[in-house]
Amino acid sequence: MSAPSKIIIASRESRLAMWQAVHVQGRLAGLNPGAEVVILGMTTQGDQILDRPLAEIGGKGLFIKELEVAMQEGRAHLAVHSMKDVPMVMPQGFTLAAISARENPRDAFVSNQYAGLDELPAGAVVGTSSLRREAILRARYPQLVIKSLRGNLDTRLKKLDNGDYDAIILAAAGLIRLGLKERIKAILTPEQSLPAPGQGALGIELVAGDASMAAIVAPLNDTQTAHCVKAERAFSRALGGSCQVPLGGYAIIDGGQLWLRGFVASVDGKDMAAGEVRGDPADDEALGRQLAEMLRAQGADVILEKLAHCR
Numbered sequence: 001m002s003a004p005s006k007i008i009i010a011s012r013e014s015r016l017a018m019w020q021a022v023h024v025q026g027r028l029a030g031l032n033p034g035a036e037v038v039i040l041g042m043t044t045q046g047d048q049i050l051d052r053p054l055a056e057i058g059g060k061g062l063f064i065k066e067l068e069v070a071m072q073e074g075r076a077h078l079a080v081h082s083m084k085d086v087p088m089v090m091p092q093g094f095t096l097a098a099i100s101a102r103e104n105p106r107d108a109f110v111s112n113q114y115a116g117l118d119e120l121p122a123g124a125v126v127g128t129s130s131l132r133r134e135a136i137l138r139a140r141y142p143q144l145v146i147k148s149l150r151g152n153l154d155t156r157l158k159k160l161d162n163g164d165y166d167a168i169i170l171a172a173a174g175l176i177r178l179g180l181k182e183r184i185k186a187i188l189t190p191e192q193s194l195p196a197p198g199q200g201a202l203g204i205e206l207v208a209g210d211a212s213m214a215a216i217v218a219p220l221n222d223t224q225t226a227h228c229v230k231a232e233r234a235f236s237r238a239l240g241g242s243c244q245v246p247l248g249g250y251a252i253i254d255g256g257q258l259w260l261r262g263f264v265a266s267v268d269g270k271d272m273a274a275g276e277v278r279g280d281p282a283d284d285e286a287l288g289r290q291l292a293e294m295l296r297a298q299g300a301d302v303i304l305e306k307l308a309h310c311r
Helices: 015-031 065-072 131-140 153-161 172-177 211-220 223-238 281-297 300-310
Strands: 006-012 036-042 078-082 094-099 107-110 125-128 145-148 167-171 202-207 247-254 257-265 272-279
Touching (some): 006 065, 015 078, 015 153, 015 211, 036 065, 065 202, 094 211, 125 131, 125 153, 167 172, 202 211, 223 247, 247 281, 272 281, 272 300, 281 300
Parallel strands (some): 006 036, 125 145, 125 167
Antiparallel strands (some): 078 202, 094 202, 107 167, 247 257
């Protein structure tokens, strides 16, 4: 099957999203010599509404809807996403065709004054955009003040530098990809802050049924990362996970087995169900569902029901 003469990638226009698109552009250009690979930059609704937490304005789908419309209308062939921004249930007519090798999936502690979470004094203000991180911080560091932090990576760092926050928690992958590794004071361990499903991985979204484009992006798929992310997403999906549910899910391949850890919590961190499973990587989604059932047995449904009433 010959490559098309032009491959168009739809991407958000934030600096990190464009880095991701350029990264994929370079790989596709190398794999398809002679094809012109271009990027269609777009501003999404999720990028435009910055004065409210994501959970209040409709969730992660706000970051990808416009890109999907561009693909439907034939203005783009594929879209590149940070996997943690992709809704757990893909919209009808679209598919995730490849998940690329993961950058560091952990959370990063960023501060101009303090070396780590344990050094923050009582009353210190910590910024995060994530209910998952908020629940973890409230559970483990009840003496801290947690405030919402929206905007792209540069905006968030600027707010920290302006003194609006004593520290902020960000995904390490974004900082590393943009050459901002020196801003990281500490990488949080999974025990301190279990990552979000898909964190650190990039996904390639296509219109379902586009066999020629699926063949073109197939070499970008990293099998181990894909198994891990599929397990994480199946776990989240089984618990109705969205940006409105404080939920972490993180898998690694350990000794040939897939090791998945996960939790769901109340926003205040007072109620939490957590567990882990191990099994054959080929059983990725089944392992995700198995862990969700373990957490339900611990009372996850009660936590989820309370969250539903809060919305």
